[in-house]
Amino acid sequence: MQLPTNSARQLEIGDHTRERIVQRHGRRQAPEDDAGEGLPVGLYAAQCEECFKWRLISSQEEYEDIRSRLIEEPFTCHRKTDTSCEDPPDIDYDTTRTWVIDKPNLPKTPKGFKRRLVLRRNFSKLDAYYVTPTGKTVRSSTKMLAFVEANPQYKDIPLSDFSFAVPKVMEETVPESILKSCFSSCKRSKKTKDESVDIDGR
Ligand SMILES: [Zn+2]
Secondary structure, three states: OOOOOOHHHHHHHHOOOOEEEEEOOOOOOOOHHHOOOOEEOOEEEEEOOOOOOEEEEOOHHHHHHHHHOOOOOOOOHHHOOOOOOOOOOOEOOOOOOEEEEOOOOOOOOOOOOEEEEEEOOOOOOEEEEEEOOOOOEEOOHHHHHHHHHHOHHHOOOOHHHOOOOOOEEOHHHOOHHHHHHHHHHHHHHOOOHHHHHHHHOO
């Protein structure tokens, strides 16, 4: 499937989210902690709201910082050291990778916790979870509430600082082999809560 050259821009305008994270797919093996579970995020990128070029963001922490204030402070090339809109893009939005589009203004991961996003092996959706400072995996707000209640040293962290909102999988960037085998039927047969949240959130 060949995309029109301006598709990224059209998509970008069609969705007020100005930031996407990219997820590399292919032969690369998932790290051990995600083995068997799904594909981890490979690269982070943000799109400049002035020139529409994509800039790679070097760490999850920096990415979350940009994302946490994206509506108030839209991303531009100047946020990156020694980078301007004149420079060629770091990365192009194309089908060589699977892209997932994130929601703006999600909270930064609280100190000591880790936030993980994994793409299901059938590429139908992502799952978000936190790893607590004690090494426990938490997959929902209810479970997080239970964790904080059982561990009062984390009571100062507002529960709203934990978000299980997941990015949207950009269907046109899903590998054709996956699309043919499962993606569409999985989507049709299993309309999840997250998808409707995603639509309402636009
Ligand atoms: Zn720019």
